[in-house]
Amino acid sequence: MSNEQDINQRLLQQSSTFNSQVIDDIQSKAELGRYRMRGYGTLRQRTWATFDDLTFIPSTLTRIPLEGYRERCKTKTILGSRYAKKPIELEIPIMITGMSWGALSFNAKVALAKGAAKVGSSNTTGDGGMLPAERENSKVLIYEVLPSRYGINVHDLLSADGIELTIGQGAKPGTGGLLLGSKVRESIAGQRDLPIGVDQRSPARHPDFLGPDDMRIKIEELREATDWKVPIFVKMGASRVFDDVRLAAKAGADVIVVDGMEGGTAASPEIMQEHTGTPTLAAVCEARAALEDIGLYGDVQLIIAGGIRNGVDAAKAIALGADAIYIGTTALIGLNCNKPIYTEDYHKLGTEPYHCHHCHTGGCPVGITTQDPELMKRLDIAEGAERISNLLLAMTYEIQMLARACGKANIHNLDPDDMRALSLEASMICGVPLVGTNKVFSDGPGWKSKIGK
Amino acid sequence: MATIDCFDKTVRDVNTKLRDFVSGGKNDIHIINPESLHNLAVAITKAANITIDGSVGYYCAGMIDGPTIRINGSAGWGLAESMLSxxxxxxxxxxxxxxxxxxxxxxxxxxDAAARLGVSMKGGLVLVGGNCGYMAGFMGQKGTLIVCGDVGAGFADSMYETVCFVGGEIAELGTDAIIEKPTEDEYSYLSRTLTLHLPTKMEAPGFAIDRFKKVISGRKLWNFDNQDWETWREAM
Incomplete structure (x- = not known):
C-alpha cells in the first residue's frame, strides 16, 4: 500500500487544526520536554494589516512632484532635541538596531558599525556591552542599558552618543534575552561575567527599577551620569503602545523606540515570537497618537522597528509618524543571512537557504550569528560593511523616491494623507481613507489631526 | 576639605560641583543637607573620599569607578548600582x-537592606550588618554577598557563581539554591572581612562566626535538563 500509485488523492486531506506544522510542534515538544526555541521572529502567515495594506498616492494634479533625479529631498534626521545638549544628527533615517556581540559574531558587529558609519547612520550595542572595535568603527553609537546589565561599564556609557534604556523587544515583549550555551564561549562568557557554556537567560526586569515612576528617576540618573549631553532613548516591545509611549514620554525620554511584533531575535521561545505583541503598523499609529495625546508629538522623537524590510516600509512608517527606523533582520540579510551559499552547512542544521531561522544554534553558515571562528571567517568585515552601507543608501533612495513623487522636499514631510488604505483594517488602524471611498473607517488611532475628514 | 551644601540646590548643581571638585584633584569632599536627593554622586570615575551627611534618594553612587563614598544616613533604591570599583x-x-x-x-x-539586594551582581563584595528582604542575590553571577542577619524568601534564586553567606535565618531558599557548610578558609575570610568592615559586629554579644551558612547555586538551571522536572517547573 505504500506505493505512490495506491494513494487516493481525494482522501489526502490535511486537518487545518492539526496541520503538518502543528503535528511537528507537538511531536517536538514531546521529544524536548520544553517549549521550542529559535531565532528570526515570527514565521506566521501575515493575516493582520501590514505596511503592504497601504499605498502611496503620489502627485498628479492636486500636488506637484519633485524631479526624481534633480531636486533635493532632505534626509537629515535629528534625534534627542528635547533635553540633550548634543542631539544625534544622522544623514539618513535608517539606523541599525541593538544586537549583541554574542548573538552576533565579532565580524558582524564590526561590519554593521563600519557600514552605518560610512553613510552617516548609527548602530547600537546590545545585550552584552560595548565592543572596543564597535566604538572605534562607529560614527554614532548608541549604548543599550538592558535589564541584564551584562558588560555594563560606565566608561563605555560615557563614550556613547546616545543611551538606550531597553525595557523589551518586539519579538518577545515581557521576556528577557536568551543565549544558548553553544554561543557562550570563552570570550562571550568573559564579557558577560558568566560561566562558559551556560544557557544564559537574561532577566526580564531591570534590577533597580520597576514602573514608570522609578524609570523617571533612572532616566535622570543616566542624564546626570552623562551631564545631560546625550539623548536618552527608551525602547519597548509593542504591547499596550498607547499607554506605554505616554508613560515613557512623561518619564522624560528624548526618543522612544517601539519595536513591533514582526521584530527579530537571535533566540526566543517560539510562542513569544508568534503570539505576543502588537504588529508594527498598528504600533506606529498608536505611538503617534500617544505623543499627540500628551502634546509631545514632534518634541519626543519616535523610532519604529520590527520587520521593516525596505525603503517602502520605512517611508510608510515615517508618513505615519516615525522620525527614524531601526533595522535588524534586514541588515543581517544584507550581510548574507539566508543566502544560498555554503548550502551544505544549512543542511547540517536541517534547513535550507531562505528558510533558516537557526540563529540560536550558533551554527550560522554565513558567519553572522555564530561564535565559531571558522564560520565567522565567512563574513569578511570590509565586504560586509560595504553591503550594509549599500543597503542603507538603497533604502534611503527608496524613501526619497516616494517622497519626491508625493511632492516632498524632505522625507520627514511625508504624512498620512500621502497614503490610502488597501484594506478596511488598515483604514481603521491608520486613520487614512480606504481607496475608492475617500472615507476613514473608524477613528483610526485617535490622532488629533484627522485625515480625510 | 571641600564642602557642598545641597540646601536649595538641584541634583544637577550638586553633581556638577562634585565633578568639578573631583576632577580638580580634591580628595576629601563633604556633602551636607542632601535631603534625600536622587542620583547623587553618580558616575564618579576617579578616586576621591566623598562623605554625604544625611540620607540619600535613589541611585546614589550609581555607576561609579574608584571613589570611596560614605553615607551617614540611609539610601533609597539602587544604591551603587552597576559600580565598577x-x-x-x-x-x-x-x-x-x-x-x-x-x-x-x-x-x-x-x-538593613530591602528586597533584591545584589540582584544580578557580577563581582565585588556586598556586606549587610542587619537583615535583608526577599530575592537577595537573584541571578547573581559572581562576587560575594554576606548578610549578618536574616534573609527573606527566594534567597539566592537562579544564581550562577555568586557565593552568599548568611549569619541568621533564611526564610526560604530560591530555586536552585543550596546550603553548604563553609570551609575553614571561608570562616577565616568571613572573620577578616567582618573585622575589616564591620568590627562592631564581631564584638557584639552572642556573635559567632560559625553560625554563618554558605549558599551557592546548585547549577541545575545552568543548562536545561528535561529529566529534572522538579527544578525546571519552578524556572520555566
Whole structure:
C-alpha cells in the first residue's frame, strides 16, 4: 500500500487544526520536554494589516512632484532635541538596531558599525556591552542599558552618543534575552561575567527599577551620569503602545523606540515570537497618537522597528509618524543571512537557504550569528560593511523616491494623507481613507489631526 | 576639605560641583543637607573620599569607578548600582536593589537592606550588618554577598557563581539554591572581612562566626535538563 500509485488523492486531506506544522510542534515538544526555541521572529502567515495594506498616492494634479533625479529631498534626521545638549544628527533615517556581540559574531558587529558609519547612520550595542572595535568603527553609537546589565561599564556609557534604556523587544515583549550555551564561549562568557557554556537567560526586569515612576528617576540618573549631553532613548516591545509611549514620554525620554511584533531575535521561545505583541503598523499609529495625546508629538522623537524590510516600509512608517527606523533582520540579510551559499552547512542544521531561522544554534553558515571562528571567517568585515552601507543608501533612495513623487522636499514631510488604505483594517488602524471611498473607517488611532475628514 | 551644601540646590548643581571638585584633584569632599536627593554622586570615575551627611534618594553612587563614598544616613533604591570599583558605605539602611549589577568594589550597609539586594551582581563584595528582604542575590553571577542577619524568601534564586553567606535565618531558599557548610578558609575570610568592615559586629554579644551558612547555586538551571522536572517547573 505504500506505493505512490495506491494513494487516493481525494482522501489526502490535511486537518487545518492539526496541520503538518502543528503535528511537528507537538511531536517536538514531546521529544524536548520544553517549549521550542529559535531565532528570526515570527514565521506566521501575515493575516493582520501590514505596511503592504497601504499605498502611496503620489502627485498628479492636486500636488506637484519633485524631479526624481534633480531636486533635493532632505534626509537629515535629528534625534534627542528635547533635553540633550548634543542631539544625534544622522544623514539618513535608517539606523541599525541593538544586537549583541554574542548573538552576533565579532565580524558582524564590526561590519554593521563600519557600514552605518560610512553613510552617516548609527548602530547600537546590545545585550552584552560595548565592543572596543564597535566604538572605534562607529560614527554614532548608541549604548543599550538592558535589564541584564551584562558588560555594563560606565566608561563605555560615557563614550556613547546616545543611551538606550531597553525595557523589551518586539519579538518577545515581557521576556528577557536568551543565549544558548553553544554561543557562550570563552570570550562571550568573559564579557558577560558568566560561566562558559551556560544557557544564559537574561532577566526580564531591570534590577533597580520597576514602573514608570522609578524609570523617571533612572532616566535622570543616566542624564546626570552623562551631564545631560546625550539623548536618552527608551525602547519597548509593542504591547499596550498607547499607554506605554505616554508613560515613557512623561518619564522624560528624548526618543522612544517601539519595536513591533514582526521584530527579530537571535533566540526566543517560539510562542513569544508568534503570539505576543502588537504588529508594527498598528504600533506606529498608536505611538503617534500617544505623543499627540500628551502634546509631545514632534518634541519626543519616535523610532519604529520590527520587520521593516525596505525603503517602502520605512517611508510608510515615517508618513505615519516615525522620525527614524531601526533595522535588524534586514541588515543581517544584507550581510548574507539566508543566502544560498555554503548550502551544505544549512543542511547540517536541517534547513535550507531562505528558510533558516537557526540563529540560536550558533551554527550560522554565513558567519553572522555564530561564535565559531571558522564560520565567522565567512563574513569578511570590509565586504560586509560595504553591503550594509549599500543597503542603507538603497533604502534611503527608496524613501526619497516616494517622497519626491508625493511632492516632498524632505522625507520627514511625508504624512498620512500621502497614503490610502488597501484594506478596511488598515483604514481603521491608520486613520487614512480606504481607496475608492475617500472615507476613514473608524477613528483610526485617535490622532488629533484627522485625515480625510 | 571641600564642602557642598545641597540646601536649595538641584541634583544637577550638586553633581556638577562634585565633578568639578573631583576632577580638580580634591580628595576629601563633604556633602551636607542632601535631603534625600536622587542620583547623587553618580558616575564618579576617579578616586576621591566623598562623605554625604544625611540620607540619600535613589541611585546614589550609581555607576561609579574608584571613589570611596560614605553615607551617614540611609539610601533609597539602587544604591551603587552597576559600580565598577570603589567602596560605598551606608551607616543606615538601603532600599530595593542595593548593589544591583555591580561588577566589582565593595558595598557595606550597616543596618538593613530591602528586597533584591545584589540582584544580578557580577563581582565585588556586598556586606549587610542587619537583615535583608526577599530575592537577595537573584541571578547573581559572581562576587560575594554576606548578610549578618536574616534573609527573606527566594534567597539566592537562579544564581550562577555568586557565593552568599548568611549569619541568621533564611526564610526560604530560591530555586536552585543550596546550603553548604563553609570551609575553614571561608570562616577565616568571613572573620577578616567582618573585622575589616564591620568590627562592631564581631564584638557584639552572642556573635559567632560559625553560625554563618554558605549558599551557592546548585547549577541545575545552568543548562536545561528535561529529566529534572522538579527544578525546571519552578524556572520555566
Amino acid at each position: 570603589g567602596t560605598v558605605r551606608v551607616n543606615g539602611s538601603a532600599g530595593n536593589g542595593a548593589a544591583a549589577a555591580i561588577r566589582d568594589g565593595t558595598v557595606i550597609i550597616e543596618a
